[in-house]
Amino acid sequence: MYPNSQDCKWTIRAPVGFIIQVTFLDFDIEEAQNCMYDSLSINNGETVSKFCGITAKGLSFNSAANVMIITFGSDFSIQKKGFSATYNIVAVSLRNQKVAIPQNQSSGVVTISSKVSVPSLTQLTVCFEATETNSSEGNWRAFSYQTSNRDLLSFGKDTHGHVLSVLGVPCILDPALLSHGGKEFFTESFQQLCIIWNNRSEQVFVSTKNNYQAVSCPDAKDLTIPGNGNLTLGSYLTGTVPLQGDIYNFRLWDFAMDSSTVANLSCEDKGNIINWENDFWNIPSWARKAESNLSCGTSLPTTPSTEPTTCEKLAGVCQGGTFYRISITVVSDADNDELKVQSLVSSWVSIHALYR
Numbered sequence: 001m002y003p004n005s006q007d008c009k010w011t012i013r014a015p016v017g018f019i020i021q022v023t024f025l026d027f028d029i030e031e032a033q034n035c036m037y038d039s040l041s042i043n044n045g046e047t048v049s050k051f052c053g054i055t056a057k058g059l060s061f062n063s064a065a066n067v068m069i070i071t072f073g074s075d076f077s078i079q080k081k082g083f084s085a086t087y088n089i090v091a092v093s094l095r096n097q098k099v100a101i102p103q104n105q106s107s108g109v110v111t112i113s114s115k116v117s118v119p120s121l122t123q124l125t126v127c128f129e130a131t132e133t134n135s136s137e138g139n140w141r142a143f144s145y146q147t148s149n150r151d152l153l154s155f156g157k158d159t160h161g162h163v164l165s166v167l168g169v170p171c172i173l174d175p176a177l178l179s180h181g182g183k184e185f186f187t188e189s190f191q192q193l194c195i196i197w198n199n200r201s202e203q204v205f206v207s208t209k210n211n212y213q214a215v216s217c218p219d220a221k222d223l224t225i226p227g228n229g230n231l232t233l234g235s236y237l238t239g240t241v242p243l244q245g246d247i248y249n250f251r252l253w254d255f256a257m258d259s260s261t262v263a264n265l266s267c268e269d270k271g272n273i274i275n276w277e278n279d280f281w282n283i284p285s286w287a288r289k290a291e292s293n294l295s296c297g298t299s300l301p302t303t304p305s306t307e308p309t310t311c312e313k314l315a316g317v318c319q320g321g322t323f324y325r326i327s328i329t330v331v332s333d334a335d336n337d338e339l340k341v342q343s344l345v346s347s348w349v350s351i352h353a354l355y356r
């Protein structure tokens, strides 16, 4: 239970280029209209939000820049449990973030930005890294490019194995992917995968960390993938479930790379259609996870600095004795002058205090 008459302040600072994400694990602060008695305020650098009651429990808040200021104040009566919060730093650059593939649409989806226009494709190179945290025998989709619920291009696993699907034509990639043994290509640590398709070829090329191999897919020859579709990580088309894991460094080019180009691909080679940068994506903040050992990331400081908490005891006008707390709610349709109401109320309170 928090003490009465507190005025506390926490300033959390992250290095430039990072933001702070505060999550309230527990939250119970005396509830009142406009949080007039006890309250917690979050200053994210742009706006200040005030909370009381249990409203902030389970919520996360991001700072606009690299500083977040949290203040807490309590009045002279009625105490509650208080709050417990954790905070971490989130890299603003997507290079330092992996993205958790949303497992159901209700929590938000990861898609490319509406500003990205995908041209019609007769050849492509797509590269990304992914993990599979729950290595089940089930089927999944890692990404899906579609228009009005028609699957134009997708990669996932079905009963035939790992499949690149081009306009519904399945290209089974298992011969190139499973050369290193296991039945699942993706594991709990990131695996890099590039898939190269060219509609003049009867083959699809698959490049992994130490392997470049062609698989046959004659039916995908001469196809053209329409442009202006929407690319989603995971998939929500009927009958498919998203890959349960994380994706990193998803890049798409509108040309087919040869084996030496793809083998020498560096972090600086930007996907000319889709690149792993914030501008290219819509990603809900909960899906972003900063991590320090990502292949194209920079090293992260372990924790942000917090300036020592300053809690001041408020002026002791209310020490000892009996106190009455009166709430007055003014309800009016008119646009009342707030100061006028306040002055009327305070003179009313003073008169009654005098004659008590």
Ligand SMILES: [Ca+2]
Residues within 6 Å of the ligand: 030, 037, 038, 074, 075, 076, 077, 078, 079
């Ligand atoms: Ca209180």
